[in-house]
Amino acid sequence: MKEQNKDITPPKYADRFLSWFCRDELLEEVQGDLYEYYLIAREENSRRKADLLYWYHVLHFLRPFAIKRGRQNLNAAIMYKSYFKFAWRNALKHKANTFMHLLSLGLGVACFIFIFVYLKGELSYDKFHQDADRIYRVAIDFVDSERRRLPDATTPPALAPALTKDFPEVAASVRLFPNWGGKFLLGTSPDRKFYEERVIRTDSTFFDVFSFPVLYGDTKTALDNPDQMVITRSAAIKYFGKEDVVGETLTLFDEEKTIYKISAVLEDVPVTSHFKFDFLARIPFQNLEQNWGWYNYYTYMKLASGADIATLEPKLQPFFESYLEEREIYNIIYSQPLTDIHLKSNLKWELEANGDMNNVYIFSMLAIFVLIVSCLNYLNLNVAESFKRFREVGVRKVFGANKRTLVGQFLVGTFLITLAALLLGSVLSEILFKTLGDVIGRKISLLDPENLQLFFGISLVVLLVGIIAGLYPAIHLSSFKAAMAVKGLFNPSGKSVSGLRRSLLVIQFAISTFMIFCSIAVYQQLQFVKNVDKGFSSEQVMVIENVGDIRNQQTLKTELLKINEVSSAGLSNGIIGGLNWTTSLGYPDAFTMNWVVIDPEFIETMGLELIEGRNFSRERPGDTIGVTIIVNETALKELKLTHEDIGKSLPLYEPEDSLDTGRGTVIGVVKDFHFTDFKSTIKPFCFFYRAEPQDYLSLKLSTANVPETLSAIENVWSDFSNQTPLEYFFLDKSFAELYAKESQLSNVLLFLTILALFIAFIGMFAIANMTIKDRTKEIAIRKVLGASVSNVVMLITRNFLWLVVIANLIAAPIAYLTMQRWLEDFAYRTSLGVALFLVTIISTLLVAWATVGFQSFRVAIGNPVKSLKQE
Amino acid sequence: MKGTNLGEFEELILLIVGVLFPNAYGLSIRQEIIDQTGRKVAIGAVHSGLNRLEDKGFLESKLAEATHERGGRRKRLFSITAAGQRALTKNHELRNSLWDQIPDLVWKT
Numbered sequence: 011m012k013e014q015n016k017d018i019t020p021p022k023y024a025d026r027f028l029s030w031f032c033r034d035e036l037l038e039e040v041q042g043d044l045y046e047y048y049l050i051a052r053e054e055n056s057r058r059k060a061d062l063l064y065w066y067h068v069l070h071f072l073r074p075f076a077i078k079r080g081r082q083n084l085n086a087a088i089m090y091k092s093y094f095k096f097a098w099r100n101a102l103k104h105k106a107n108t109f110m111h112l113l114s115l116g117l118g119v120a121c122f123i124f125i126f127v128y129l130k131g132e133l134s135y136d137k138f139h140q141d142a143d144r145i146y147r148v149a150i151d152f153v154d155s156e157r158r159r160l161p162d163a164t165t166p167p168a169l170a171p172a173l174t175k176d177f178p179e180v181a182a183s184v185r186l187f188p189n190w191g192g193k194f195l196l197g198t199s200p201d202r203k204f205y206e207e208r209v210i211r212t213d214s215t216f217f218d219v220f221s222f223p224v225l226y227g228d229t230k231t232a233l234d235n236p237d238q239m240v241i242t243r244s245a246a247i248k249y250f251g252k253e254d255v256v257g258e259t260l261t262l263f264d265e266e267k268t269i270y271k272i273s274a275v276l277e278d279v280p281v282t283s284h285f286k287f288d289f290l291a292r293i294p295f296q297n298l299e300q301n302w303g304w305y306n307y308y309t310y311m312k313l314a315s316g317a318d319i320a321t322l323e324p325k326l327q328p329f330f331e332s333y334l335e336e337r338e339i340y341n342i343i344y345s346q347p348l349t350d351i352h353l354k355s356n357l358k359w360e361l362e363a364n365g366d367m368n369n370v371y372i373f374s375m376l377a378i379f380v381l382i383v384s385c386l387n388y389l390n391l392n393v394a395e396s397f398k399r400f401r402e403v404g405v406r407k408v409f410g411a412n413k414r415t416l417v418g419q420f421l422v423g424t425f426l427i428t429l430a431a432l433l434l435g436s437v438l439s440e441i442l443f444k445t446l447g448d449v450i451g452r453k454i455s456l457l458d459p460e461n462l463q464l465f466f467g468i469s470l471v472v473l474l475v476g477i478i479a480g481l482y483p484a485i486h487l488s489s490f491k492a493a494m495a496v497k498g499l500f501n502p503s504g505k506s507v508s509g510l511r512r513s514l515l516v517i518q519f520a521i522s523t524f525m526i527f528c529s530i531a532v533y534q535q536l537q538f539v540k541n542v543d544k545g546f547s548s549e550q551v552m553v554i555e556n557v558g559d560i561r562n563q564q565t566l567k568t569e570l571l572k573i574n575e576v577s578s579a580g581l582s583n584g585i586i587g588g589l590n591w592t593t594s595l596g597y598p599d600a601f602t603m604n605w606v607v608i609d610p611e612f613i614e615t616m617g618l619e620l621i622e623g624r625n626f627s628r629e630r631p632g633d634t635i636g637v638t639i640i641v642n643e644t645a646l647k648e649l650k651l652t653h654e655d656i657g658k659s660l661p662l663y664e665p666e667d668s669l670d671t672g673r674g675t676v677i678g679v680v681k682d683f684h685f686t687d688f689k690s691t692i693k694p695f696c697f698f699y700r701a702e703p704q705d706y707l708s709l710k711l712s713t714a715n716v717p718e719t720l721s722a723i724e725n726v727w728s729d730f731s732n733q734t735p736l737e738y739f740f741l742d743k744s745f746a747e748l749y750a751k752e753s754q755l756s757n758v759l760l761f762l763t764i765l766a767l768f769i770a771f772i773g774m775f776a777i778a779n780m781t782i783k784d785r786t787k788e789i790a791i792r793k794v795l796g797a798s799v800s801n802v803v804m805l806i807t808r809n810f811l812w813l814v815v816i817a818n819l820i821a822a823p824i825a826y827l828t829m830q831r832w833l834e835d836f837a838y839r840t841s842l843g844v845a846l847f848l849v850t851i852i853s854t855l856l857v858a859w860a861t862v863g864f865q866s867f868r869v870a871i872g873n874p875v876k877s878l879k880q881e
Numbered sequence: 882m883k884g885t886n887l888g889e890f891e892e893l894i895l896l897i898v899g900v901l902f903p904n905a906y907g908l909s910i911r912q913e914i915i916d917q918t919g920r921k922v923a924i925g926a927v928h929s930g931l932n933r934l935e936d937k938g939f940l941e942s943k944l945a946e947a948t949h950e951r952g953g954r955r956k957r958l959f960s961i962t963a964a965g966q967r968a969l970t971k972n973h974e975l976r977n978s979l980w981d982q983i984p985d986l987v988w989k990t
Contacts, residue, residue, distance in 0.1 A: 036928070039944070042954030043907040043924055049950055070925030075932045 020048040021061045024068045032071060033078050040071060089415065090422070097423035100399075107395060110776060111388055112431050114769045115472070118384025119435025121765055122468055124442045125377035127454055127461055132365050135282045135352035140221040141312065144181075145348040146319060148173070148309040148326070149357055150341050155599030159342065163357040165309045167298035168333065170213070173309070176329055179317035182218035186285065186308040187211040187293050188361060191589045191705070193556055195263040195734070196289070198249050203263055205556065205737060206245075208288040216290060219312045222283075227256040227274025233292055239270035240290040242278045260289075268294075284351045285361035302333055305592075308361065310348070319345060363747070368832075369755055376762045379521050381468075383766045385475040387773040388431075389482075390514040392424060394780055396483035403487045413488045420484035421477065428476030432469055511777060512813055518770040519817035519854060525766050527825035527850045529759040531842055535833060536756050538840035539749055545642075545683025545692075546586065547617035550711045551741040553585060554727070556734060558705040566730050567611075567707070573722045575713040580612030581704040586685045587745045590695070595637075597661045597672060601648050604685065604695045605639075607704060612697070613640070613680065615710045623656040623678030626699035633699045637662050637674025643682045645694035651676060687748045691837040708741070771857055774810065778862040782806060782869050790874035799870040806866035807859060814858045818851045825850075887939070887968050893918070894930045895939060895969055898959050906945075906956040907931065931959060939965030 025041070032040055044067055051060040101108045136142055148169060151159040170183040189209050197203025217229035225243060232240050239260060246255045255272050262268045270291060279286045285308075313319065323345060330343040346355055353367040403416060411419075436456055443454050456465060560566055567579045584590040584606035595603035610626040626633045626640065641649070649662065656676050665672035682692045713719055727736045746753070782789075789802050797805075826842060833839040869877075887895065897913045898905040911927045914920055934940040941962050944955045961969070 039957040042951035067924045070923035
């Protein structure tokens, strides 16, 4: 019994806190009640919960009736008041300095908060699903004859049902079938319809795996019938003007005019979902359960609670192979945790452009760097400035101030500044969130409760800096004899102090140098990638998307070509750099070949360069049959063909059945062109020609006057389109998305570099200013003795320039190695030359010289008599 | 001293002190409030109310002897004073008389 009681004691600090603030005459009964309460609470709850409850009730006693009063030490209160008064006066006296402190510290804080809140969003992808840790995506690496693995996110439709059937560990599985570039004409009536891209077809088990927040309807039965549809809140408002639309119908205006009944309305898909949609319907195709050959479905599974992915994973490959016909090489199947997809998965055909864990690391590193620079800067400035107050300290000591009171005084001063900077930084970051909300694609605010922790973290860091910044000079100064200080016999640029000052400056400049180097390198790589010969020209190419429904496409082309500014027009069923298809080709060794179907004019429209053989021709009907292809150089190599083989009928693939010859003809070769990002090398690509209507019509425009041309195109379009709206985009814009990640990195880096450099600049400016003031007399005497202006300027700047050189020597090699590693990801990369080093060192030197040189020049041209006469 | 009228929460406490007599102290009063009304109140809120009622002269208290489960601390037992009783009666009567004055028609709608 006794032992038990000993174990059950309320949290010590809460108790101590209570006895500290609670009036003595109340303490006994209050403590008794709370103690008794705690015993009951412990029986019903966990220790943590009970402790928390105890704290809650203790804090609830912070009411006027219970708090001690009138017993404070009056003397101490007056002292604190005077601390505040002096801190305030000091801040006002040095307005410029105070402003600089606030600005540099505030900017650092703002930048840190902004980046980390943003990154927290990146890291929270897909975590909103219930049991998100038990949901996995199954992906497949294609393996070619040379055993190279081509990672791919798509899987056959038979996989998901087989997973549920064969593994008791799999509680539910679901397939997703996205729109694959297609558009769905949905509407409530024939005159109220829109093209929709965000349509996903799926299974009835969708909500067994995923848990998107529901507004109306029951998700358990929402997709049980093939004619049911689930839509999001914004889709409901768009079509019906209200949210609760369960029971209403939407018609899909295709040939069958399918009518869908809306069974549930979801909250809009959160930004932190790796796939987004507005409409969910059932997969309309039959006989998918035996289909192991199509790779265009996404497979997700949710494990039963208690099941371990580690025991399931090794069973996946044998399971997969057991369903396939016997073969020499199998593709490799594996699972990915749902919550890792956004940052760690970068497969072909991701449902949405994913983030990158590397960028998360880089950004957080940068944010920490900027914060370090700004904190060091504040530390440095504050330490340097407080040594100018040694006389004040001396007087205080004479009047009886001891170490404790001095420390108190300095701490109050730094605390006020850091608190104000914290406030400024928070406000600035909030403004950034508001203004950049559209750019980063989500609404965030520091006031969101989930960001509280981060805010406390940064507050702690900044306040700690405040403590150090106040403590160091206070302790240092209080160790001097009062008499010496009053007499002014203390040298504020003493060795230990200036040593610290210099090392802090070096660290700041080293970080700035590092960042300059990196941002130039990233920029250089980006420019390099942009200027790499893509092998085709994406400028001024306009792609019309929904031409698939138009029967007389050739007439449409002829009519469009009558517009002067349209120089050529080509049809295709894919977009280079956007959408293409893959198949297995090559004999006897098969590999993955990317392909699109085109018409003879497409090659010219895209500016692809035909280097051997011939283009497709309308006069040769044979071109539209079988494997008659134009390939790129890489594909020619992979097919192991030489230019003599062009135009000959050769075995190109494994025949599927006895009727199939497996033969085909390569009729032409185009120069290699880029159709993926620049992180991978050029892959094999080929073109087919078919006479049927295709989905995309690309137009090469020869004008800068786009609006006028557009309206001309729209006029032609309306004659053909049967009232479907014109949907188009420009190819160079969609191509730019291929290196959007690098662009983003480059922009953020540039911004942060400027910020860090600016803060370092403030620091150096202030330190130089102080040094020069300390040495005004020395300079005057030197001038009197015959020193020239340039001598004096050199004398002052030399020291600072040395610091910058040292900073460069430290930072440049590290930056070089870092960027070299970053570049390794790219198949096409720029080289980091000597020029980069030179630019970095020269730019930092220039900044240093400008800050210090200008000030020293001003002193040097001044009249020495004036400065000597002072005092 | 503040005014001697009785707030709603104060009246509740006062009544419950009566209900629990002779064993009315902070924690037991809180528990009774939760049980009878379902209102979640902090211990501090109860103590604050008790304190106010004692200031107004509606309650008196004495310290009981120490018990083991309170870590040897004594509890303060409260009981209603004559003034407290008067205040309660006044409230009760006022309410009853107002209740009786409501015409029956009001309840018909």
